Amino acid sequence: MDEPKIKNMEEFAAVSGISRPTISKYFNDPDSVRKSTRRKIEAALDRFDYRPNMYAMNQNRRLTKNIGVVVPYLADPFFAEIARIIENHVLSAGYRPVLLGSHGDPDLEIDNLENLRLIKPAGVLLAPLGRVSDAERLAAFCADVPTVLFDANIEDLGAAFVGSDNDQSIGLIVEYLCRTGAPPAFFEIRNPVNPNANKRRAAYIKSIEALGHKPHLLQADGEGWEFEQIGFSEGTRIIQEHDLPTDTILCSNDRLAIGLLSAAYQAGLRVGLGDGCALRVAGHDDHPFSRYTCPTLTTVSQDYAAIAQKSAETLFALIDSSKHFDSREETLFNGRLVMRGSA
Template identity: 35%
Template structure:
C-alpha cells in the first residue's frame, strides 16, 4: 500500500465487485443485495461490508447494481432550454421530490430542437428509465416521439400541453385564471393593457395571448396585441421584447400605457426598452407606463424596476409531476386514466406596475 501526496496511506483501489468480494470476504450476491438495498442484508454482513469499504477505494457501478432489478430507480426528465432559470427552478422541484422518493433523475435538454427532443426520448427508452417527465417544445414538439414514449413508459407532461398531446397526463399552472389575475389588476390601476406578444414558438405564450383576448372581450374592452412578428432569428424572449417595444417608444407610442407581456423574459426586454428611452414604468401611483409579465422568473425581484408578475408554483408542479409518474410506475394508474392537475398562480405586485 502506497502513500498519497499528504503522506497518508493510500487505500487499495477496487474496480469490480468480484475484486471487492475477495478483498473484504463477503460473497458477490451479498454485496449486490447490499448495494441494491442494505435492508436486504443481515446486520452482521452490513457491518462487515461497511468496515471493508472504509479500507478500500471503491465506487459501485450505478447500472451494474440495477441489472437484475425490475426497477432502474431512474426518472428521465426533458427540458427545452438550459439557459432558462424558469426550467432550472422547475428541475429543482422535480429533483427534490424524486430524491425524497428514492429515485435518481437523469436530465436531457432538447435545446429547442424537435430532433434533439426525439433523440432524448430514444435515450430514455434505451436506458429503461422507470418513467419520464417532459416539458415539451410547445407546438414545435415532436409529437410522434412523445406518443411513442407515452406508449412505452409512465409519462407526464409539465409546463405546457400542445393540442396533439391534450390526452396525456399533465401538471401545470391554471393559466386562464392566472392571466385574468394580472389583467384584472392592471385594469384597476391603469388603462386596459396592451398585450406584448412573441412569435408563435411558445405554446404557453400563445395561450396567454388567447386568454387576453377572451378576458378583454368579457370586460367589453378593445384588445391591442403587438409584437407577434419575428424581428430576427432567435429573438423570441428578452431581445424580442426590447426590440418590439423600443420601436413603438421611438414613435412615442405606448409610453403611458399598461403593457402585459407574454411572459417575464419578454417583459425583461420591455423594461430594458423603457430604460433606453428614459421611461420609468410604475413610477406613477395610478396610470402611466406599467409593464407586467407572467411566470415569476427568478430574476424578477432584481430587475430595475422590480417586475410585477404572476408566480407559477414550480415546487408544487415538480412534486406533483413526480408523484404522478411514481403512481404510474407502481401501477396505481391505468394507461387510460389520464389526469390534469393545475395549480393557481399568485400575483406578485412590484415596482414596474
C-alpha cells in the same frame, strides 16, 4: 500498501467477503439488508474506495431506479429552479435523477429521450419544447416509458400533465391592471414555441372582453428561446413606431417583460406607478430575475413547489401501478399576483 483497485461488483464481493446477490440487494435498497451486513458493506466501500457503475448495473434490470428529467433550456433559471425542486423529490423517493436540457432544439429533445432509453428509466418527467417538438416521436417514447409532462401541455401526450391554470392567472392580473389603471395590451411572440403562450393569449382576450374592454395584441417577430433579446428588439421597434394603444403592457412571460423594460429604459421612458411614469409593464411566471429588475416586475407567480411535487408524485404512482393510467390526468395550479414596482 494501497488497496487493489476494484473494477466491478464481482471483485468487490470477493475482497469484502459478502455474496454478490447481497451486495446487489444493498445497492438497490440499503435498508433491505441486515444492519450488521450494511455496516460491513459500507466499511468495505470506504476501505476499497469502490463505487459501482450504476448504469451498467441497470442494463440487467427490467426496472431501474433512474428517473429522467428533461427540460427545454437549463440555462433558464425558471427551468433550473423547478428542475432542482423535482430532483429533491426524486432523491427523497429513493430514485436517481438524470437531468437533461434540450437547449431549444427539437432534435436534441429526441436525442435526450433516446439516450434515456439506454439506461432503462423507471419513468420520465418531461417539459417539452412545445410547437417545435416532434410530437410523433414523443408519443412513441411515451408509449414505451411512463412519462408525465409538466409546464407545457401537448394534448394527449404522456400519461398526465401538471402545470399552471393560465385562464386563472391571466384573468387575475388583467383584472388587477384594469382596476389600477388603463386596460393592458398583450405583448407576445407572433409564433411562440411554448404552448402556454397561446393559452395566455386566449385567456387575455377572454378576460379583457369580459371586463368590457377591447383587446390589443402587440406581436413580436422572433424565433427560439432568446426571449429577452426578442422583448428588447421588438419592444424598441414598437416604442419607436409609437404603436402603443395603451400605457399598460402585459407580457406573455417575464423574460419578454425583462427585454421590454430594457427597451423602455433605452428610450427614456420611466416605467412604474405614479407621477412621471409613462408606462406600466407586467409579466407572468415570477421568473427568479423578476424581483431584481429596475423597476421590479409585477407578475403572476407560478407555484413552482406544487407543480414539481405533483409531477413527481404522479410519476411515482404511475411507476408503482406497473401500467398506464386509465385516462390522461391533468392538474392545474392557480397563480398568485405579485405586485411590484413596474405596475
